[in-house]
Amino acid sequence: MIEIKNLSKSFGSHHVIRDISLTINDKEVVALIGPSGTGKTTLLRCINFLTCGDKGEISMGGLTVDCRKHSRYNLLNLRRKSAMVFQNYNLFQNKTALQNITEGLIYAKGLKKPEAEKRACVELEKVGLADRAYDYPHRLSGGQQQRVAIARAMALDPEVILFDEPTSALDPEKVGEVLLAIKRVAREGITMIIVTHELDFARNVASRILFMDEGIILEDGAPDEVFQTPKNERTKRFMQNYNNDFIYNI
Amino acid sequence: MAAFDVRFFIDTFLIALTGIPVTLILSVIPFLIAIPLGIGIAFLRLKKVIGASQLFAVYSSFALGTPLIIQIYLCYYVLPKALAEFVKFLGIGIDIYAIDPIFYALLVFTFNTTASMTETFRSALNAVDQGQHEAGLAVGLSGFRSFSRIVMPQVFLIALPNMATTAVNLMKGTSLAFVMAVHDVMAKARIEGIYSYKNIESYLGAFIIFFILCFVTERLFKLLESRLNAPWRKGNQAKGGEVEVAL
Ligand SMILES: Nc1ncnc2c1ncn2[C@@H]1O[C@H](COP(=O)(O)OP(=O)(O)OP(=O)(O)O)[C@@H](O)[C@H]1O
Ligand SMILES: [Mg+2]
Numbered sequence: 212m213i214e215i216k217n218l219s220k221s222f223g224s225h226h227v228i229r230d231i232s233l234t235i236n237d238k239e240v241v242a243l244i245g246p247s248g249t250g251k252t253t254l255l256r257c258i259n260f261l262t263c264g265d266k267g268e269i270s271m272g273g274l275t276v277d278c279r280k281h282s283r284y285n286l287l288n289l290r291r292k293s294a295m296v297f298q299n300y301n302l303f304q305n306k307t308a309l310q311n312i313t314e315g316l317i318y319a320k321g322l323k324k325p326e327a328e329k330r331a332c333v334e335l336e337k338v339g340l341a342d343r344a345y346d347y348p349h350r351l352s353g354g355q356q357q358r359v360a361i362a363r364a365m366a367l368d369p370e371v372i373l374f375d376e377p378t379s380a381l382d383p384e385k386v387g388e389v390l391l392a393i394k395r396v397a398r399e400g401i402t403m404i405i406v407t408h409e410l411d412f413a414r415n416v417a418s419r420i421l422f423m424d425e426g427i428i429l430e431d432g433a434p435d436e437v438f439q440t441p442k443n444e445r446t447k448r449f450m451q452n453y454n455n456d457f458i459y460n461i
Numbered sequence: 462m463a464a465f466d467v468r469f470f471i472d473t474f475l476i477a478l479t480g481i482p483v484t485l486i487l488s489v490i491p492f493l494i495a496i497p498l499g500i501g502i503a504f505l506r507l508k509k510v511i512g513a514s515q516l517f518a519v520y521s522s523f524a525l526g527t528p529l530i531i532q533i534y535l536c537y538y539v540l541p542k543a544l545a546e547f548v549k550f551l552g553i554g555i556d557i558y559a560i561d562p563i564f565y566a567l568l569v570f571t572f573n574t575t576a577s578m579t580e581t582f583r584s585a586l587n588a589v590d591q592g593q594h595e596a597g598l599a600v601g602l603s604g605f606r607s608f609s610r611i612v613m614p615q616v617f618l619i620a621l622p623n624m625a626t627t628a629v630n631l632m633k634g635t636s637l638a639f640v641m642a643v644h645d646v647m648a649k650a651r652i653e654g655i656y657s658y659k660n661i662e663s664y665l666g667a668f669i670i671f672f673i674l675c676f677v678t679e680r681l682f683k684l685l686e687s688r689l690n691a692p693w694r695k696g697n698q699a700k701g702g703e704v705e706v707a708l
Contacts, residue, residue, distance in 0.1 A: 261595050283604075291601035301596035305614045305693045314610070319601025347693040367600060 212236055213258070213371055213402070218267035218278070220253055227253045228264065229426035235371070235404065235419075240397045242413035242434075243406045245423035246449065251406045252298075254423070255373045258404070259293045260286050272370040291319055294364035298376045300356040302348040308335060308359045309344040312366045320367065334362035338392045354385030361392050365401070372396065374405040378412075390416075410453050414438055422446045466662055473653040474666035480646035483563070484674065487635040487645060491571040492628055498571075499578025506579070507586055517579065524576035529569075529634050536569040537562070537641045566638045570631060577627045585620035586612075618689060625682035629675050636671060646670050 213235040220228040227250040235241055243251050256262035257278075258269055264278035272292045276285050302311050312331035316322045322330070335341045338358035348356055357377055364372045377393065378386045390412050397403060397416050407413050413420060413434070420437040422430035422445075429443045441447050502520075505513045524532070545557040589612055597607025639648035647667050654663030 259599060261598060287601070287603055290598060293599075295596075295599040297592060297596065297599075299592060301590070301592040301599075303593060303596065303611050305611065307693075314597075315600030315602065318606055318610070349693065363600065 212270075212272075214268075214270040214275075215258065216268040216270070218254075218257055218264050218269070220250075220257055220262065220264045227426050228257065231267075231426070231428055233421075233428065233431075235402060237370075237402055238400045239402055239419055240417045241404045241419045241421060242417035243404060243421045243423060244408070244410060244413055244449075249424050250426045251423055252375050255295070255375050255404065255406055258371075258373060259290050259295060261295075291367075292370045293373060294367045294369040294371075295373045296357070296360050296364050296375065296377050299380050300348070300353070300360045302351075302356050302359055302363075304348055307345050307347055308340060308351065308362075311348070311359055312363045315363065315367050330366055331362070334366045335359070337365070337395065338362045339388075352385060353381045354388045357381065357385075357389045358392050361389070361396065365396060365399075369401075371402040371404060374403065374407070376406055376408065378407070378409060410438075422449065424449075466659055469657065469659050470662040470666060473650060473659075473663045474669070476653055477646050477650040477663075477666045477670055480644060480649040481670065481674070483638075483643060483645040484632070484635055484647075486563070487566055487570055487638055487643070488628070488632045488678075490567055491574045492631055494571050495574040495578040495627075496624075498575045499582050502575070502579045503582035503586055506583060521576045521579060524573050525580070529573060530637055530640070532573060533566075533569050533637055533640055536572075537565050540565060540568075562641045563643050566635075566641050566643045570635065570638075573634065574627060574631050577630070578624070581620050581623040581627060582616065585616045585623075588619050589615045618686075618694065621682065621686050621689075625679060625686075628678050628682065632675055632678055633671065636667070646674075 213233075215231060215233040218228055218231045219226070231254065243254070245251055253262055257264045257267075258271075260269070260276070260281075263281075267278050269276050269278070269289065271289060274285070274289055274292065276289050302308075303314060306314060309328065309331050312334060313322075313324065313327040316327035316330060317324060320327075332341060332344065335344055338361055340355060340358055340362070343351060343355060343359075348359070351359065361377075374393065378389050381389060386409070390409065393403075393405070394416055405413070405417065417434055420430070420432060420434050421428050422437060422441070422443070424445050430437050430441055430446045437446065438450060441450055502517045506517055508514075541557050541560070548555050548557055593615065594607050594612050597611040598604065602610070635645060636647040638645050639651055642648075650663045650667035654660040657663070
């Protein structure tokens with residue numbers, strides 16, 4: 212279970228996260244949607260403290276860390292309970308696909324090298340890249356890199372995987388393979404928070420949708436609820452645009 | 462003007478050769494000290510640590526923006542005087558003027574080289590995507606591990622060509638150490654030239670020695686670069702199998 216309590220974050224005078232409280236249960240697949248620049252990425256980054264909130268608490272797997280007073284040790288332990296998939300993959304450029312996965316297993320989880328490699332191969336297999344284990348990131352396509360990043364996150368057995376627009380840097384024809392890989396992860400019953408602009412995908416894969424605007428979560432509910440009968444005016448407008456796009460697409 | 466004295470040329474060349482150890486000491490020691498210092502200062506400046514950042518910015522522009530020869534004179538003439546006053550003030554009985562001038566030479570070359578090294582690492586650190594470090598933290602590496610295992614190997618490879626330039630510049634710069642009465646290659650050749658009035662023969666010897674030393678240094682760095690020929694660099698053919706890049 213992940214609990215966010217009264218989280219706030221500003222950059223200068225710009226209030227990006229405004230007192231958000233949120234509980235995410237085990238095995239929930241949460242899609243976080245909303246207009247650009249409303250703090251979705253910031254919220255994700257506050258959860259694993261890549262960005263430190265100004266105020267509030269983050270709890271994960273029995274560990275609670277206060278944004279205002281945290282030890283280095285607590286941060287490390289909190290980060291070890293989560294994994295993240297970045298928009299631009301962020302694979303370690305100086306490591307092979309396999310080493311990208313074993314790095315965390317060996318140096319964060321303390322696995323022996325052979326065990327780590329075995330585990331890494333299993334995860335690579337799952338994303339269909341077993342044959343690319345010894346390739347360096349620059350030799351892989353964007354879609355392949357993102358699948359390695361997903362395997363890297365999976366291998367850590369985290370309480371939660373945080374996805375930040377995992378497909379928005381990809382060529383359109385590569386989006387499908389990555390979405391498919393994420394769907395597989397979802398089926399394994401891992402808790403996930405996915406920031407995405409792929410609303411069809413969100414609706415399809417998520418068990419819960421959060422709509423965020425200007426640092427506040429305006430809507431929180433089951434996909435059908437949020438998409439068909441949104442309560443908030445802003446959500447309605449956002450969904451309308453989406454539905455219009457949908458019509459244009461047809 | 463007298464004809465070129467081959468005999469004399471060979472003799473002074475051999476004498477100048479005996480200056481090589483000093484030239485190497487003056488080159489290698491400041492270079493090795495400058496690497497960790499340069500990384501540290503580059504880091505402070507990039508992190509914009511208040512006070513330290515500004516201080517080292519001034520330091521850099523002073524060290525890189527003034528002629529080396531003036532830095533040498535200042536270090537050699539002003540520093541011992543200041544130290545002597547200081548020692549007198551403290552009432553310790555140390556004779557500052559008994560200190561081997563090579564220490565002043567090492568000091569001034571380290572001072573100068575650290576500044577170039579700082580710039581080299583500042584741009585190399587900038588060239589590595591911040592996301593690399595964040596990804597390291599996100600998979601649960603400590604800040605230090607992420608930095609040393611993910612960021613630094615990439616930084617070093619980017620920095621290597623500039624480090625080579627810095628090394629060669631340093632080596633060339635050590636030829637000014639003669640003004641501090643340090644007996645390097647240049648000083649030895651110069652002394653022979655002055656006493657015999659055969660400047661061409663003497664300086665030609667020093668010229669050849671420095672040319673070879675700098676050439677070898679450059680080659681060594683090239684060799685290092687191809688040794689580290691990291692398969693993860695764009696444009697390199699990736700080798701199959703497990704290639705651990707040792708850095
Ligand atoms: N490091 C930072 N320094 C200053 N401002 C920042 C920083 N990071 C984010 N912001 C600002 O915070 C706001 C929210 O940014 P954030 O990246 O969280 O939005 P987002 O919802 O993820 O948007 P998008 O959908 O475009 O990715 C933006 O206005 C952004 O300019
Ligand atoms: Mg974002």
